[in-house]
Amino acid sequence: MQSLIKLRDVRTVFGTKVVHDGLNITVNEGEIYGLVGPSGCGKTTVLREMVMLQEISGGKIEVLGHDLSTISSTDAQKLRSEWGVLFQAGALFSSLNIKENISLPLREYTDLSQKMIDEVVKFKINLVGLKSSDAHLYPSQISGGMKKKSALARALAMDPKLLFLDEPTSGLDPISAREFDALILKLRDLLDLSIVMVSHDLQSVYATLDRVAVIDEKKIIYEGDLKNIKNSTNKFMKTFFRSDFEQ
Ligand SMILES: Nc1ncnc2c1ncn2[C@@H]1O[C@H](COP(=O)(O)OP(=O)(O)OP(=O)(O)O)[C@@H](O)[C@H]1O
DSSP, X not given: XXXXXXXXXXXXXXXXXXXXXXEEEEEETTOEEEEEOSTTSSHXXXXXXXXXXXXXXXXXXXXXXXXXXXXXXXXHHHHHTTEEEEOSSSOSOTTSOHHHHHHHHHHHHOXXXXXXXXXXXXXXXXXXXXXXXXXXXXXXXXXXHHHHHXXXXXXXXXXXXXXXXXXXXXXXXXXXXXXXXXXXXXXXXXXXXEEEEEOOXXXXXXXXXXXXXXXXXXXXXXXXXXXXXXXXXXXXXXXXXXXXXXX
């Protein structure tokens, strides 16, 4: 199996605060890989480091065969078009409607004609389960679930191999959250995606993840499938995966 993302001995320091001290992570092709851990352990920061929004203080990150610390700006620009990102906050531009939001990456990274862009956007809107008639609505006019779907459609605009999701079900009601889990699984199979997902949502973790990495005390304290979790003696893991320990 090919590994698409490799973090080796990654260190992250903000001022005097050490957030990560030697993270090792391997994300394989085709898997849905989760990052969990206590609040403030640096899950979002790892995701930002993987997509070149945050520099690391030490170690090495490789994504799709590129060492991020030595990559040229041309390769970096190309690499950015090979992944999609769904961040927790500020997902959509409020002054643009759904169609315009999804069009953004196509305008930035391609020279497709307006007609082609409209076709791609129409397809993506359908792919995530929105209606064609939703295209002209603005973020303020749609539900939380629809916003997440729109942001997902935008993340998928460029047909990425890799998708990064930061707490995709946060703020959603339980029904919409489970619907979003199902959508992620469906899209992974349909589009052959590899997905890295930060989550606090235990149901989502069990419904979607193939493997999980647990960050605690600045390190990865567990990396593997969800079956072996109950052998852990770590306090966070015992609390987070409580139902597994009670069986
Ligand atoms: N740009 C920054 N400058 C200074 N400190 C930062 C910066 N970004 C993150 N931090 C700090 O790094 C730590 C990890 O933050 P991060 O948001 O990655 O945690 P998290 O695990 O995603 O948290 P949560 O689960 O609460 O969302 C926090 O203490 C945060 O304050």
